[in-house]
Amino acid sequence: MNDMITWNAFIWFGVSAVLFSAAGAVVSFFVNDDRHVVSGRNRIYRTAAVVLSSSALLVLSAFIAGLWLSLERPPLRTMGETRLWYSFFALSAGLFTYLRWRYRWILSFSTVLATVFIMINIFRPEIHDQTLMPALQSPWFIPHVTVYMFSYSFLGCAFLLAVAGLISSKTDILSAADTLVYIGMAFLTFGMLSGALWAKEAWGHYWSWDPKETWALATWLSYMLYIHMRLLGKGSRRTLCLLLIFCFACLQMCWWGVNLLPAAQDSVHVYNR
Amino acid sequence: MPYVVLIIFLAIAFALQLLTGNIPISFLSFPLNLVLALIWAGSVYILWKTRRKSGFVGFMLSKAGTISSILLFLTFSLVIGLTGKRNLVNTWVFAAVLLYFQTVLLFVILRGCCQSFPDGKGKIRWRFLLNHAGLLLAVSSAFWGASDSDTLYVRAIKNHPVKEAIRNDGTGTWLPYDLELKDFRMEEYDNGVPSMFEADIAIDGQSVTLRVNEPYSVSFGSDIYLNGYDVASGADSSYCILQIVREPWKYAAVAGILMMLAGAMLLFINGPERRKTEDE
Numbered sequence: 001m002n003d004m005i006t007w008n009a010f011i012w013f014g015v016s017a018v019l020f021s022a023a024g025a026v027v028s029f030f031v032n033d034d035r036h037v038v039s040g041r042n043r044i045y046r047t048a049a050v051v052l053s054s055s056a057l058l059v060l061s062a063f064i065a066g067l068w069l070s071l072e073r074p075p076l077r078t079m080g081e082t083r084l085w086y087s088f089f090a091l092s093a094g095l096f097t098y099l100r101w102r103y104r105w106i107l108s109f110s111t112v113l114a115t116v117f118i119m120i121n122i123f124r125p126e127i128h129d130q131t132l133m134p135a136l137q138s139p140w141f142i143p144h145v146t147v148y149m150f151s152y153s154f155l156g157c158a159f160l161l162a163v164a165g166l167i168s169s170k171t172d173i174l175s176a177a178d179t180l181v182y183i184g185m186a187f188l189t190f191g192m193l194s195g196a197l198w199a200k201e202a203w204g205h206y207w208s209w210d211p212k213e214t215w216a217l218a219t220w221l222s223y224m225l226y227i228h229m230r231l232l233g234k235g236s237r238r239t240l241c242l243l244l245i246f247c248f249a250c251l252q253m254c255w256w257g258v259n260l261l262p263a264a265q266d267s268v269h270v271y272n273r
Numbered sequence: 274m275p276y277v278v279l280i281i282f283l284a285i286a287f288a289l290q291l292l293t294g295n296i297p298i299s300f301l302s303f304p305l306n307l308v309l310a311l312i313w314a315g316s317v318y319i320l321w322k323t324r325r326k327s328g329f330v331g332f333m334l335s336k337a338g339t340i341s342s343i344l345l346f347l348t349f350s351l352v353i354g355l356t357g358k359r360n361l362v363n364t365w366v367f368a369a370v371l372l373y374f375q376t377v378l379l380f381v382i383l384r385g386c387c388q389s390f391p392d393g394k395g396k397i398r399w400r401f402l403l404n405h406a407g408l409l410l411a412v413s414s415a416f417w418g419a420s421d422s423d424t425l426y427v428r429a430i431k432n433h434p435v436k437e438a439i440r441n442d443g444t445g446t447w448l449p450y451d452l453e454l455k456d457f458r459m460e461e462y463d464n465g466v467p468s469m470f471e472a473d474i475a476i477d478g479q480s481v482t483l484r485v486n487e488p489y490s491v492s493f494g495s496d497i498y499l500n501g502y503d504v505a506s507g508a509d510s511s512y513c514i515l516q517i518v519r520e521p522w523k524y525a526a527v528a529g530i531l532m533m534l535a536g537a538m539l540l541f542i543n544g545p546e547r548r549k550t551e552d553e
Contacts, residue, residue, distance in 0.1 A: 132468070133466065133467065133468075134467060134468070134469055134470060134484070134485035134486070135485050135486065137469070137485070137486065138486045175545070178544075178545040179544050179545055181545075182540050182541070182544050182545050183541055183544070185537070185540060186537040186538065186540040186541035187537075187541070189533060189534070189536075189537035189540070190534065190537055193530050193533055193534055193537075196530060197527075197530060198486075200523070201486050201487075201488065202485065202486050203498070204424065204488070204496065204498050204516055204518035204520075205422075205424075205518065205520070206415070206523070206526055206530075207415065208359075209353060209359035209362055210359075211354065211357060214350055214353050214354040214359070215354045217350045218347060218350040218351050218354050221343060221346055221347040221350060222347055224343055225340065225343045225344060225347060228339055228340060228343060229340065230545070231546065232336040232339065232340070234336055234340065250351075253354065258354075261355075261357060262357070
């Protein structure tokens with residue numbers, strides 16, 4: 001079984017994904033920012049940026065697929081495995097945003113985000129085992145976790161925008177953040193509600209105020225507050241950026257912060273430490 | 274002025290909490306909870322129909338009404354999240370916060386419906402209605418239905434029918450059917466972690482197989498779950514623990530959840546509304 005892809009091989013996959021993604025981000029800066037300039041050279045740079053970013057995604061997909069085969073279960077349980085998906089979806093979210101709105105800076109943002117998580121996985125790997133307890137053996141498992149990781153990566157980009165919005169004064173930052181928040185919120189809702197439906201099947205109740213559930217709700221409500229403040233035209237630009245940063249802090253509490261809370265030691269969501 | 278009323282409302286909830294302790298939830302069981310829910314919804318509807326210009330309805334439909342209701346709900350979940358005290362959900366204060374949240378939501382839905390059908394010519398705002406009415410249905414079924422839900426535990430013994438069940442608080446009751454463990458099977462990983470366990474159970478003689486994630490629906494709103502087994506004996510367990518959850522309002526909750534899922538889909542497809550964002 002030595003030819004199978006395990007975490008030992010991750011350094012090669014991780015580093016090449018980072019290099020491809022960084023190359024794509026660098027090339028994207030050669031594209032002239034003015035949308036009205038449609039030159040052949042611009043098109044070549046843009047295509048190159050997309051191809052390089054897609055290659056990074058392909059490398060990560062290959063590793064995820066290989067790991068899945070070697071573990072004989074979906075790699076979705078440990079924190080290391082969720083970080084792997086997070087890097088994958090951060091790059092996807094970046095590429096999606098680039099393809100749709102053509103922001104030059106987004107590829108560098110998503111590269112930095114993905115690189116952080118790839119590096120954590122290279123330098124601080126968790127103990128990776130094959131076991132999957134019966135409660136996790138459910139058709140809900142894969143959609144529940146991947147949908148959350150997808151959502152977190154979009155909301156991560158929105159967080160970076162909010163930080164940028166506090167520093168610079170470009171006016172369209174909140175409109176761009178709105179789009180990311182709407183996508184993130186849609187998937188946050190899928191994640192939370194698929195979790196509720198699964199909990200009913202596994203433990204008998206949709207909602208039991210487990211620490212992870214409580215923080216998921218707090219995260220969801222804080223993004224809901226942002227969306228409504230934007231719809232109602234309330235809040236200064238600074239307040240809204242700070243609110244987005246607060247939302248992302250709640251999200252971090254939900255993702256890994258709860259494991260540190262003494263109150264969470266009996267949580268049904270603590271599968272690893 | 275509206276804020277004063279809101280603060281008085283919350284202060285009354287605080288006072289009730291200090292005077293009487295947690296809500297005596299069992300007093301509110303069916304049909305009293307349904308009657309109260311209908312009175313609440315009816316009052317909101319009548320206020321909307323007859324007192325639309327009043328300060329009260331105006332506040333409920335104002336920006337401040339929306340934002341304060343979300344903010345209060347958010348604050349409460351942060352308090353539970355930070356303290357880890359999940360029994361705070363049984364307090365009068367939380368009930369007051371949720372009641373306020375639902376009231377604002379219902380007023381907003383009524384206004385949204387009205388905007389959708391002015392003389393039957395308006396466009397139906399599907400995304401708005403699915404998200405808001407779905408959320409109201411999910412929250413309300415949990416809120417008003419809490420007193421009707423019941424969780425029982427039964428120790429099902431091999432080849433020995435039992436009827437007795439206990440709750441987490443130690444009180445016991447008798448089931449209208451008997452349960453008997455027929456067979457128990459489990460498999461383990463190499464490191465001793467269970468990979469699968471299942472039990473053949475006879476319910477009044479009728480045989481069903483229960484697994485984790487695969488409950489059996491025994492009657493309207495009631496499901497039986499395989500909860501545990503004799504860990505010391507493993508595959509040789511002579512009993513298993515069954516959990517029986519009675520939650521007759523769960524169908525409303527599922528309807529609300531499905532509506533919200535559809536609403537979230539539209540949130541993804543259509544993205545932000547561009548009405549107020551242009552003038553920033």
